[in-house]
Structures are given as C-alpha cells and as structure tokens.
Amino acid sequence: MVLKKMTDWLASLTQKQANDKPTSLYDLIGGKDTTYKLCHRFYDIMQSDPKASELLAIHQADLTQTRQKFYEFMSGWLGGPPLFEQKYGHPRLRARHLHAKINQQMINQWLYCMNQALEDCVADSRLRQVIWQNLVPLAQHMKNQD
Template sequence: MAASDDDTPAQLGPTPFDLVGGETRVREIVDRFYDLMDLEPSFKELRAAHGSTLDDARDKLFWFLCGWLGGPQHYIERFGHPRLRARHMPFAIGILERNQWLICMHQAMVDIGLDTPLVDRLDQSFFTTADWMRNQ
C-alpha cells in the first residue's frame, strides 16, 4: 500500500463504505434492518434479544457499520474497540439467531436497492462475522 504525503496509507480503490453510498445509505440499511426485525414474525427470536426499544441498537449498529465498512470510526470514537464477541456474550447467539440476523440484513440491503454484487460481497463478510459471534 502506498503512503500519501501525510504518511497515512493511501486507499486503493473505493471502500465498501464508499460503494454502499456513505453514511446516508448505511443509515438506510440499519433503519430497514431494524424495521424488518420489528415487523416480521420470522425474526422474533432476534427481536426478542433487543429489549423493548431499538433506538440505542440502531445508533450503535450505524456507528459500527460505518467504521467496519471503511468509513468514519464513529463507534470507536465513542466506545473504543468494538470487542464484538465480548459485548455480545450476554446474549444467546446460536445458529437460529445468526441466520435471522443474516437474513434480515440481506433483506435490508436488497430493500434499499444495493447492487447485487455488493450485497453478495457484504453477505459473505457478514456471515464470517456473524458466525464468529455464535456462543451457543
């Protein structure tokens, strides 16, 4: 990776954050994800793990995804390292919960109109992370 004049690594090509469409589109994905979770009975176990309100979860996932996709590090600025697995240990995450999360996220990306190749690429990355989060 080449360095720029200010000694920070130069980005080679657009990040997934850029390909998604920046913060506005990440927020759309997150909002659709939680709307689906709240509305669709097929996500009831996933929804049950989130408590009575989804507002805090919406913000945290938005902040996290911005950085995870290669954009601004909003989550880290607020909370430090995400420590995803440790932060999710209090919640039972098995294959059912993993799959509900992945299906819900896939549907959110499709619903907001992301290009199919990008959805496929993100689905693969999300699977790797979601599978690693399983604790059951």
C-alpha cells in the first residue's frame, strides 16, 4: 500500500505541466545545482568518513575527473541532461567498473555515502525515498566479487 501511494504520488509529480514539459526527478530535487551538490557531497563523505575507507581505497587519489563523471551520469540518470552519454556513450556501468573488485562491503559503503549525501542535499524525504529505491538495485547490480 505504501509503495502504491509513493508510486501514485511520484506519477502525479511527473505528469506534464502547463507548458507540456514533463517534470523529472532532476527537476524536482533542484536541477543542476542540487545534482552537482549531491554528487560532490557523496565524494566528500567518501573521502572523510572512515566507514568508507575501503571504498575510497579503490579510487584514484585525484577524484576531480571521477566527481565530474559521476555528476554527468547522475544528471541523466535523474532525468536531466544526458551529459555522460553525450560525452562517453552508454554508461555500461558494470563493464566500466570491472577493473575494481566490488563486493558487498563496497556496495554497502557506496550506499552509506549516497544515503548521507541524499540526506544532506535532497530536502524532500519522499524524493529521497524514490531515488534510494532505484539506487539500491543499481548498486547491487555492480557486484562482481563474492
């Protein structure tokens, strides 16, 4: 029942507006500014919180390009401009991450950082929940090690 209400609520938000332009999660959370803030907050947490130390260790020391690519990916994933695809083609997330050993611990740490970033950057708890419900399966899909 709760999922049905959430689905109905999100559907009502994403219906075409008066200008006949559909609204996306990207728009609903605040567009470019909030998406950028969310992505950078994610990496700030990963770099500063000891609970994500193993996740940080599998990344390059300089996260400048990684932060930018994550923002570009999330922009499109949330329904905004498909910046990542325009630059690099289809994300093929799992294939692009095969160089890293991603086990359940890495997934848990990634989700921990993302949960914190969502809490810090997305004001509406219902929008956070919708994003979270879609990110968890995506993160689980990345697992390539037991």
